[in-house]
Amino acid sequence: MMTVPVDAPVRLGPLAVEMLEGIYQHRLLSAAQLHAIYTPGRSREWAHRQIRKLERVGLAAAVRQPGGRKLLHLTPAGLAMVEAVPRTESRSKLITPEHAAGALQRHTLAVNDVGIAFLRAARERGDGFGPLSWRHEIAHPIGSPVGGRRNEQVIADAMLVYEHYEGRSMSFRYRFLELDRNTMPVHALGMKLARYARLFGYRVPSKKSMSLGPRFWETRYRVFPTVMLVLDNGTPRQLRHRGENALWFAGTEKDMRDAPKVKVLACLLSDLQAEGPFARIFRGMRDPGRPVDWLGRGEHDEHDEKDGDGE
Numbered sequence: 408m409m410t411v412p413v414d415a416p417v418r419l420g421p422l423a424v425e426m427l428e429g430i431y432q433h434r435l436l437s438a439a440q441l442h443a444i445y446t447p448g449r450s451r452e453w454a455h456r457q458i459r460k461l462e463r464v465g466l467a468a469a470v471r472q473p474g475g476r477k478l479l480h481l482t483p484a485g486l487a488m489v490e491a492v493p494r495t496e497s498r499s500k501l502i503t504p505e506h507a508a509g510a511l512q513r514h515t516l517a518v519n520d521v522g523i524a525f526l527r528a529a530r531e532r533g534d535g536f537g538p539l540s541w542r543h544e545i546a547h548p549i550g551s552p553v554g555g556r557r558n559e560q561v562i563a564d565a566m567l568v569y570e571h572y573e574g575r576s577m578s579f580r581y582r583f584l585e586l587d588r589n590t591m592p593v594h595a596l597g598m599k600l601a602r603y604a605r606l607f608g609y610r611v612p613s614k615k616s617m618s619l620g621p622r623f624w625e626t627r628y629r630v631f632p633t634v635m636l637v638l639d640n641g642t643p644r645q646l647r648h649r650g651e652n653a654l655w656f657a658g659t660e661k662d663m664r665d666a667p668k669v670k671v672l673a674c675l676l677s678d679l680q681a682e683g684p685f686a687r688i689f690r691g692m693r694d695p696g697r698p699v700d701w702l703g704r705g706e707h708d709e710h711d712e713k714d715g716d717g718e
Contacts (some may be wrong), residue, residue, distance in 0.1 A: 419464075422446070423457045429538050430467060430481050431489040433522070434502050435515045438477040443523050444538045447530075461485070470504055478512065480504070517639050517676060518543060518565050518586050525567060528683045535570025535577075541584070542566050548623060549605040561602040566632070571702070580702070581632035586676075588640040593649055596636075597656020600692075603634050604662035604669045635689075635701065636673040646675050654692040663692075672701065 419427070426445055430436055436444070442454035458479060461467035466485035469477050480502040481489070506512075522541035529536035545566040551558050565584040570577055583603060587596055610619035611626065624631055636653065638646040650673040657663055657671060671692040678688040684701040691699060699705045 419460070420457075423460055425538065426457055427461060427466060427481070427485060427489060430461075430479050431486065432539055432542065433515075433519050434543060435478055435480050435512065436519060437516060438479065440516070440519055440523060441479065444526065447527075468504065472512075478516070480506075513640070514564075514586060514588055515543070517588065517637075518584065520676060520680060521584060521586065521637050522565070522567065524679045525569060525684055528685055529569065531683075532572070532685075534572055536567075540568055545583075547606050547609075547627075549602060549609045559602075561599075561606050567635075579629065581628050581630065582635045582701075583632045585634060585636045587636060587638050587649075587653070589638070589646070589649065590640075593652045594656050596649075596653040598660065600634060600636065600653060600657035600671055601660035601663045603671070604660070604666040607631055607666045607669050608662070631668065633670040633672060633703075636671060637676050637679060638673065639676040643675060643677065650675070650690065651695060654690065654695055658692050667693075670703070672699070672703070674701075 422445060426441055429441065429444060438455060438458055439451075441458060442451050446454040446457075458467070458469075458477075461479070462469060465482055466488060467479050468482050469479050471477060483501065486501050518541075525536050526538065526540070528534070543565050544562055546560045546562045549559050549561050563583040564586045567580075567582040567584060569580040569582070571580050585596075585600065591599075606624060607622070609623050611621060611623050613620045636650060638650050640646075641649065654671060654673055663669060672689040673692075674689045678686070682688055687698040687700050687704075687706065689699050689701055691697065691703065697705050699708075
């Protein structure tokens with residue numbers, strides 16, 4: 408049981424504590440998203456009661472979207488309380504009221520919508536994917552480009568880690584999420600996807616010798632994560648066309664051509680929310696004419712594509 412500071416002698420129950428942790432990790436969550444994550448089998452009023460408690464004791468604050476949609480973010484007191492509990496990694500990016508109401512608001516909410524779609528699928532199937540199974544803005548070094556001096560990074564909008572069960576076997580599935588809201592030129596989106604091929608080949612420089620160490624991603628993951636492009640903010644026809652073009656541009660980049668094990672799958676956020684990740688709503692960069700699910704399985708496949716995808 409977590410106790411709030413002495414000037415607010417209200418004790419938080421387990422559900423309110425979980426919500427506080429969820430807002431901390433996911434930065435900005437709507438009241439409806441909090442309900443979907445933490446109280447799917449109960450009334451929305453039950454979730455709102457917990458939210459009001461967090462607001463009342465000053466640990467969370469809300470902004471309103473046009474139309475009245477309520478969005479929750481942590482206050483400095485809420486951030487300090489969550490980080491008072493020892494953890495392996497700090498995620499201490501505080502969202503200010505200005506940021507919560509600003510340009511990145513819809514992007515952050517859409518990233519969380521993707522996580523919730525996978526959370527619902529895992530609940531239905533008995534797989535392992537919980538409220539904290541996706542993390543925002545995961546940066547990886549990719550070295551300097553040819554002729555360049557400054558080292559660069561590729562920053563995934565989120566990393567998803569899913570425990571997938573098939574009978575008695577279990578495998579971890581890693582996904583880099585690129586959430587596209589139709590705000591950049593499509594060729595730039597394709598080039599952004601191709602940067603993951605540079606990550607695949609990037610090796611850590613050795614501090615003790617002139618030789619190169621292991622590939623950087625091998626120091627973090629058992630297998631190289633599939634890149635999942637999720638498109639939002641447009642008509643279905645427009646977004647499907649945009650996704651096809653982005654995959655084509657990515658596939659023409661030399662880095663991507665030289666890294667055939669790097670997989671990229673694209674889908675629409677609206678399809679993901681309506682049908683779930685196990686529906687054949689994805690198109691792959693290597694075989695764009697073949698609809699597959701998020702594991703790369705097509706209509707007649709009995710097993711997913713294991714190469715470089717799960718362990």
